[in-house]
Amino acid sequence: xxxxxxxxxxxxxxxxxxxxxxxxxxxxxxxxxxxxxxxxxxxxxxxxxxxxxxxxxxxxxxxxxxxxxxxxxxxxxxxxxxxxxxxxxxxxxxxxxxxxxxxxxxxxxxxxxxxxxxxxxxxxxxxxxxxxxxxxxxxxxxxxxxxxxxxxxxxxxxxxxxxxxxxxxxxxxxxxxxxxxxxxxx
Numbered sequence: 001x002x003x004x005x006x007x008x009x010x011x012x013x014x015x016x017x018x019x020x021x022x023x024x025x026x027x028x029x030x031x032x033x034x035x036x037x038x039x040x041x042x043x044x045x046x047x048x049x050x051x052x053x054x055x056x057x058x059x060x061x062x063x064x065x066x067x068x069x070x071x072x073x074x075x076x077x078x079x080x081x082x083x084x085x086x087x088x089x090x091x092x093x094x095x096x097x098x099x100x101x102x103x104x105x106x107x108x109x110x111x112x113x114x115x116x117x118x119x120x121x122x123x124x125x126x127x128x129x130x131x132x133x134x135x136x137x138x139x140x141x142x143x144x145x146x147x148x149x150x151x152x153x154x155x156x157x158x159x160x161x162x163x164x165x166x167x168x169x170x171x172x173x174x175x176x177x178x179x180x181x182x183x184x185x186x
Contacts, residue, residue: 068144072145081107082118082146082173082175083107083120085139085142085143086105086120086122086173088142089135089139089142092138093134093138096134097131098127098130098131098132098134098135100125100132100135100169101124101125101127102123102125103123103125104122104123105120105121105122105123106120106121106122107119107120108120111178115178116176116177116178117174118174118175118176118177119149119172119173119174120173120174121170121172122170122171122173123168123169123170124170124171125168126166126167126168127166127169128165128166129165132153132169135169136148136151136169136171139173146173146174146175147173148171148172149172149174150170150171150172151169151171151172152170153169154167154168154170155168156168
């Protein structure tokens with residue numbers, strides 16, 4: 001009888017081992033299946049976000065923003081001092097009727113937290129409004145990295161019809177350097 005008990009015990013051990021193995025592998029399979037569903041839903045969500053981002057970046061507005069940013073960065077890389085840029089623009093316009101005349105100018109440089117703010121203030125002589133607008137457009141296209149912090153056009157001769165279109169221009173240009181790339185834009 002002892003041989004029969006040993007066979008019975010061996011059968012019970014074998015069945016118990018198979019049951020425990022099936023329970024472990026069943027739990028592991030259930031866990032993998034739930035993780036696969038989470039992974040699949042995350043993948044679908046990322047694919048949807050990618051499609052939306054692709055549509056957004058493909059739009060005309062995004063292209064304009066990227067092109068404008070690229071123009072500013074190229075301008076910043078090639079930039080010299082702000083006063084030099086303005087002088088070059090004035091010199092380029094010397095033969096036109098819109099030639100601006102600098103009455104007074106000043107530069108300032110202030111550091112703040114790793115960034116340097118370069119400020120250039122200037123007052124220009126009295127000219128017709130269209131001449132000042134032409135000059136401002138030249139600044140915007142030639143040096144897009146410069147920002148207009150202050151722009152003041154004033155007409156002090158409103159009463160006289162001969163000088164009604166004569167305006168004074170005061171402007172304050174700013175640029176920043178430091179951080180990722182350094183420029184010399186005082």
